[in-house]
Amino acid sequence: MKILIVGKFYSPFRGGIEEVTQIVAEYSARYHDVTVLVNNHEAGESKEVLNGVTVIRRNQNFFLKGQPISFGMFREVRFADYDLINFHSPNPFTTALFLMRGLGQKVPPVVVIHHMEIFGRKLLRALSLPFVRHLIRRAETVIVTSKKNLDVSRDLPRQANYQVVPLGIKPEEYVLDAELIGEAKAWRRELSGDAPLVGFVGRIARYKGLGVLLRALVTLPGVHAVIGGTGEYFDEIQRIARELNITDRVHFLGRISHREKLRLLAAIDVFAFPSNEITEAFGLSQVEAMICGAPVVATNLPTGVTDVSIDRVTALLAEPGDVASFAHCLRTMLDDPRLAADLAARAKVHVMENLTADKVSARTLEVFHAAIK
Numbered sequence: 022m023k024i025l026i027v028g029k030f031y032s033p034f035r036g037g038i039e040e041v042t043q044i045v046a047e048y049s050a051r052y053h054d055v056t057v058l059v060n061n062h063e064a065g066e067s068k069e070v071l072n073g074v075t076v077i078r079r080n081q082n083f084f085l086k087g088q089p090i091s092f093g094m095f096r097e098v099r100f101a102d103y104d105l106i107n108f109h110s111p112n113p114f115t116t117a118l119f120l121m122r123g124l125g126q127k128v129p130p131v132v133v134i135h136h137m138e139i140f141g142r143k144l145l146r147a148l149s150l151p152f153v154r155h156l157i158r159r160a161e162t163v164i165v166t167s168k169k170n171l172d173v174s175r176d177l178p179r180q181a182n183y184q185v186v187p188l189g190i191k192p193e194e195y196v197l198d199a200e201l202i203g204e205a206k207a208w209r210r211e212l213s214g215d216a217p218l219v220g221f222v223g224r225i226a227r228y229k230g231l232g233v234l235l236r237a238l239v240t241l242p243g244v245h246a247v248i249g250g251t252g253e254y255f256d257e258i259q260r261i262a263r264e265l266n267i268t269d270r271v272h273f274l275g276r277i278s279h280r281e282k283l284r285l286l287a288a289i290d291v292f293a294f295p296s297n298e299i300t301e302a303f304g305l306s307q308v309e310a311m312i313c314g315a316p317v318v319a320t321n322l323p324t325g326v327t328d329v330s331i332d333r334v335t336a337l338l339a340e341p342g343d344v345a346s347f348a349h350c351l352r353t354m355l356d357d358p359r360l361a362a363d364l365a366a367r368a369k370v371h372v373m374e375n376l377t378a379d380k381v382s383a384r385t386l387e388v389f390h391a392a393i394k
Contacts, residue, residue: 022104022393023054027119029089029112031076034062035279036224037305038136041188042109045134046074048382049389058098060089060115086145087253090114101127105393108133108156111176113149116156130161130392134186134385137302138176140228154178161392164385166303167325173299184388187328188303189381192373194279195312197287201280205287212272212288213245217355220289220315222282223306225252230295230320230342235261237295237348238270244355245270246293249277249285286313291354291361294319294330297341301326308376311335311368316361318350329376335368 026049028042042057049055050073061067061078068077079096081089094115100106100123110116110133133156139146157163158178164186165171171183197205209218219238223229231248235258238246248258248271255273262271277285286292292310294317303325307317311329319330321338330336337354339346354361 023102024049024056024105024107024389025098025100025103026055026057026107026109027112027115028057028059028109029115030062031057031059031078032071037188037303038109040190040305041134041136043074044189044191044378045107045382045385047072048379049386050074052386056103058094060091060094085114088112088114092118094118095122100129103129105129105389106131107389108160110135110156111137111139111149111153113139113145113152117152120152120155131156131159132162132164132389132392133157133160134164135170135177136166138174138300140226140298140300150176157181162388164388167328169324169328170299170302173323175299186384186388187325187376187381188305188308189376189378190305190308190312190372191378192312195283195309197283197313201283202287205284208284209288212247213270216270217241217244217291218289219244219246219291219293219351220249220285220310221246221293221295221306222249222277222285222309225250225255225258227254228296228298228300229254230297231258232261233295233297233342233344233347234293235265235267235271236344237351238267239265240344240348241352241355243270244351245272247272247274247285247289249274249282251276282309283313286310286315289315291315291351292317293347293351294326295339295347296320296322296326298322299324304329307336308372311365311372314365314369316354316365317368318347318354320347329371330368331371334364335371336364 032043056075058077060081066080079091079094081091163181292315294307317336320341332338337350339350
C-alpha cells in the first residue's frame with residue numbers, strides 16, 4: 022500500500038518525534054511504498070529517497086513557539102493517492118492545514134501517533150487543541166505510547182479508538198566500542214577529573230525539570246553534571262546555575278552529535294531524568310541511557326516514563342519537582358555501585374526485550390494494516 026507520513030522534521034534533524042518518525046517510516050518501507058512529508062530544518066525545499074523512504078521537505082515560512090509554519094506543506098499532495106495517512110501529533114498548524122485541505126476531498130484512513138501534551142502559553146494551547154482533538158476524533162486509530170498517558174491526558178478526547186505502542190530505538194546505533202569508551206574516559210578526566218559525574222541529554226525545556234537537577238547538585242558537594250542539548254529554556258537554566266553558584270560543576274555542551282551523545286552516556290556515573298510535568302510522556306533519552314549501560318534516576322510521573330524507569334527494578338524514582346528526593350536518589354546511586362550496576366543491567370534487558378525499533382514498528386504496522394481493512 023501507499024503510506025503518507027506527516028511529521029515535523031526528519032533525519033538528519035534529531036529529536037524524539039523525529040526519531041520515531043524515521044523508525045516507523047523505514048520499517049514500513051520494507052513492505053510498502055512510503056512517503057514522508059515534513060518541514061525542512063534548513064532553508065529551501067527538497068525531495069530525496071533515504072533508506073527506501075521518499076522524503077519531501079517543505080520550506081517553513083517562520084517558526085512560532087517551537088512549531089514550524091509552512092503554508093505550502095500540502096502543495097501538490099493528493100490525499101486520494103494514498104491508502105493511509107499517518108500523522109504525528111501534536112503538530113497544531115500542520116494539523117489545521119491538513120483538515121482544511123481535506124474538506125471536500127476523499128481522504129484515506131488516518132492513524133495518529135500522539136507523542137505528548139501541548140504545552141506553552143494558554144492562548145496558543147486554546148487555539149491549537151480544537152484542531153488536534155478534531156483530527157484524533159476522526160482518525161481510524163490513535164496510537165499512544167502508554168495507557169498511563171491516556172489516563173492522565175488533558176488533551177485527548179475519550180471518543181477515539183486508542184492503541185498502545187511504546188517507543189523504541191535501534192540497538193545497533195548505540196554500540197559502545199573500545200575506541201569510544203577510551204575516548205569517553207579521557208574526555209571525562211578533562212571535564213571533571215575524578216569527581217562523580219551525572220549526565221543529561223535532551224531538549225532543554227521547562228518540563229524537563231533541569232532546575233530540580235541543578236538545585237539537587239547544591240546539596241551534593243563535589244558532584245559534577247554535564248548537560249547535552251539545547252532549547253527554549255537553555256538561557257534560563259544557565260542563569261539558574263549562575264545564581265546557585267555551581268557553574269564550576271555544571272558543564273553545558275549545547276547541541277551535540279549522536280557520537281557525542283554516546284560519549285557522554287559512556288562517561289557518566291548516573292543519567293538524570295528530572296522531568297516534572299505530564300508533558301513528558303515517555304522519555305526516549307532514558308531508553309538511550311539504559312541501552313548504553315548508564316544507571317538512571319528518573320521521576321515518578323504518572324505517564325509512560327514509569328513504564329521505562331520502574332522503581333528499584335530498572336531505575337530509582339524520585340518525586341517530581343522534589344529537590345531533596347531527587348538528590349537522595351542520585352546520592353544513593355553514586356554511593357552504591359552494586360545497586361547501580363544491577364539496575365543498569367536489568368534496564369538494558371528491559372529495553373532489549375520490549376523497546377527495540379523492530380518490535381515496536383512491527384506493532385505499529387499491524388495498526389496500519391488494521392486501519393485499512
